[in-house]
Amino acid sequence: MADYQAWIIYNGNLSEEKFIELASWIDTVAKSYSITTKLVKNNHLLPTCSDTGPTLVGYSEPELPHFVIFLDKDVLLAKQFESMGIPVYNNANCIETCDNKSLTFQVLAAHGIPMPKTILAPFVFHQHQDYTPFHQAAKALGFPLVLKEAYGSFGMQVYLIHSMGDLLQKINELGNRPFLLQEFIASSKGKDIRLNVVGNEVVASMMRISSTDFRANVSNGGEMLTYDPSEEEIELAIKSSQLVGADFAGVDLLFSEDGSPLVCEINSNAHIKNIFDCTGINVASYIVPHILQKYKEHLK
Ligand SMILES: Nc1ncnc2c1ncn2[C@@H]1O[C@H](COP(=O)(O)OP(=O)(O)O)[C@@H](O)[C@H]1O
Numbered sequence: 001m002a003d004y005q006a007w008i009i010y011n012g013n014l015s016e017e018k019f020i021e022l023a024s025w026i027d028t029v030a031k032s033y034s035i036t037t038k039l040v041k042n043n044h045l046l047p048t049c050s051d052t053g054p055t056l057v058g059y060s061e062p063e064l065p066h067f068v069i070f071l072d073k074d075v076l077l078a079k080q081f082e083s084m085g086i087p088v089y090n091n092a093n094c095i096e097t098c099d100n101k102s103l104t105f106q107v108l109a110a111h112g113i114p115m116p117k118t119i120l121a122p123f124v125f126h127q128h129q130d131y132t133p134f135h136q137a138a139k140a141l142g143f144p145l146v147l148k149e150a151y152g153s154f155g156m157q158v159y160l161i162h163s164m165g166d167l168l169q170k171i172n173e174l175g176n177r178p179f180l181l182q183e184f185i186a187s188s189k190g191k192d193i194r195l196n197v198v199g200n201e202v203v204a205s206m207m208r209i210s211s212t213d214f215r216a217n218v219s220n221g222g223e224m225l226t227y228d229p230s231e232e233e234i235e236l237a238i239k240s241s242q243l244v245g246a247d248f249a250g251v252d253l254l255f256s257e258d259g260s261p262l263v264c265e266i267n268s269n270a271h272i273k274n275i276f277d278c279t280g281i282n283v284a285s286y287i288v289p290h291i292l293q294k295y296k297e298h299l300k
């Protein structure tokens, strides 16, 4: 078997175990496929731009990998690899789309994907001063509504807003951070499903239920239950993942009143330990061969 060199990029600024864990799970599987790997912190690579083209400080051609498994959200670094001719999985465009929840919904809405009604807040440099659009948005969505910062994870930047006063206070707190306002799906309160998609297959699923919070995130107290997704849920997760260009993704779905699924978000670097604890399925064992196959197709 050909020996490929791959770099596995992970977040170097967060020391939490779960970030290095994801990288090391991928690493273990990659080694079993005879891929020579190197785990690299995103912040230890410095993209350089000059008239000689894109490079990385301190690395010359022979030391560079054949491809990169990108488990971080450093979009500029991912783009740098791509402009150096090195394929990145997930690709930079996918990471960019998934990292920004507003962008995710914009891409999905263009393809008629079922989702909670979502209104994207106007761009500001410093602070919103004109509240007219938020009165309009609140009228369109009703209270309670969900405010999500465009960039966030583990439920930490997702808020349930009960009144106009609370909404304006939160908007003031956010300053110039981008956010969206969304219909609250009451039928899915504290309950969602996570489907891990690899290529065009759902490889693992779980339900998450919280009795204490409207957010079902496990890191926020949600409990995990094994879950057998319906055909409709499977199709929606795969289609959404493909629309954002993901090779692998953790797709969160909500339950609408009639039980049909709605896309909540797509994670381009979903952590895979929780789903392993719940299902016994190691998602990395699907991700690595899928990437290898994609890379081989790229070589053709
Ligand atoms: N529109 C909504 N209606 C009801 N619950 C929601 C809605 N959006 C998100 N949630 C809940 O909040 C959780 C976190 O939201 P999500 O968009 O997945 O952000 P994060 O990236 O922080 O996980 C979801 O898993 C879900 O339980």
Ligand SMILES: [Mg+2]
Binding pocket: 154, 155, 217, 252, 265
């Ligand atoms: Mg989520």
